[in-house]
Amino acid sequence: MLSKSTCWFLCATVVLLAAPASSHEGSKVPAPSSFNELSTAFGWDLKNTAIASEKIRDGLFVLVGLGGNIAVNVGIDGVLIVDDQIPQMMPKVLAEITQLGGDGVDYAVNTHWHFDHADGNLALASSDAIIIAQANSRRMMQSNTLINLVGVSYLQPAYPDGALPTITFDDSLQLHFNGQQIDVMHFGAAHTTGDAAIIFRGSNAVHMGDVYNTAYPFIDAGNGGSIDGLIAFSRAVLEQIDENTLVIPGHGTVGQYADLKNYIDMLVEVRLKMLAMINQGANLNEVLAAKLTADWDAERGDSSLFINRTYMSLTHKLVDR
Template identity: 30%
Template sequence: MRRIYLLPLTTLALGLVAWSAALEAEQPEIPPIEVHQLSDTLHMLGSGMSTGGNIAMLVAESGVVLVDTKNEGYGPTILELVQEITDKPVVMIINTHVHFDHSGANTEFPDTVHYVAHENIRRHWARTDCAPIPTNCDDFQGENRKYLPQTTFSDRMSLFAGTPDQIDLYYFGRGHTDGDTFVVFKEARAMHVGDMFLGRTLPFIDGQNGNGGSAIEFGRTLTKVIDNVPDVDIIINGHWDTPMEWSDLVSYRGFYVDLYNQTRASIDAGLTAEEAIATYEKPARYAEFTANKCCGNFTVDPIVNYIFQGI
């Protein structure tokens, strides 16, 4: 079952004075969050890139479980959306990786929430020398250290095992970062993949900020997911505005591995990184994916350069 609807933000109190309306007119409106119902108990809170990473929301017997929390400032909005769907409280937050656009609102939830993450994620957040690493660890300093994950895992862990709410957490190695967690909702046959598959574009490999990303390992990690995670039909991406299917993940793995293989062939042929970028051609079978060249993240250039550097 998939239904999509937009839930409005809570209406401003009628007694607001006129200056508040003027202030709102001067500030950009917070982009709305789209809610996709994937099953009776599982929702995706999305909106692509505009609000931060996509959230998975499970209405479990014991309360609501969230996977990721978008950008800083979205905590109240997320709680409003949860209250529109269920009267159960948020009891657990799981994070797919360290970045601020997936964990920015972690510290905006009640102290009763239990936090779960891979051990590498907690290690990054527990640092005291945060800058310039974009791990969001600034949010976990001082009194906010109480929001650090209380439960961590290394390679696999099951939550609510043996119940309809069972959630399986997997870690298969480096890729986007060194803590990318795959979150499987067993009953719904759905998996949140974080930014290991953010959408129909090349990934951002965080290989220079101390977050452990690897262009060399990225494709191998996806292959381990495909070979070892059973019974998944629905994919919740890191940033794509609609859910995808398992076959899309398989195609994405092929798309990335082809770029890796072409780059390795260029290295073996004695080409430079610049020449490898120039000679790369995206196969027609991956037409649905974007592989731009030149500048910035999500392009061919940084991935090829990382592979040449052995990262």
């Protein structure tokens, strides 16, 4: 299993700004960083980072470099990838695909529009690759969008036409490729408003994008993401899979059904505890001080960004966006 986590939001130096004393208010959004500043904050080495590749099923691989996990399906019909990281990594990704027996990319499915999962579209724009995404993700890619990571923010630039998905869907789409059915499914706003889970029915594996991370998830509450949506989406995926399904996270190590179930249990418990505090008038600093995630911190790491964005999604006081 993959040992290297490239969780972009946790690699950032997250400096939580003091929240105002009044109830349910958040922190001011920081001035946007440039891509280079962001890359430095994440500790990304654009030049020297290699692609690590792991075979998880026959014809199905997970590639780790900079940004989100890429799933690669290689077979008789060609190559389908799920997510494409950043353009700087694409030559290395394509070289690895060749090593795996493929020749270029036929289909690229974006789990969502965030730069560390979809900016590779920019490098595929001049190729024959067909890009697929949920309709809301395509819309987000069409304009400059601010992502508030709390302590650091990034204004993701609009994509040119060639980097935009040419096939979109609202709820679901089926591909029949390399001898199996591949279901691309959307279950409402979760991490963002345009998330997709890609289920390889024959391989019995699912790529969940950033709806599921092995660390604490980032919820893009400034752009319509919510803890309630994250729970609902994750539960809907659980209904679609079985106990032998491999679960590929947006960032982190490949897990199984039980890992997704434990993740949902954690989300539900944190949400309930936080909601009780909010109903008693707790502000963000009080919620952060309560250490609601103490039982999972050893396994999942720093929860401050997760707590911040969960709080904002529960209070619906998006004062920073």
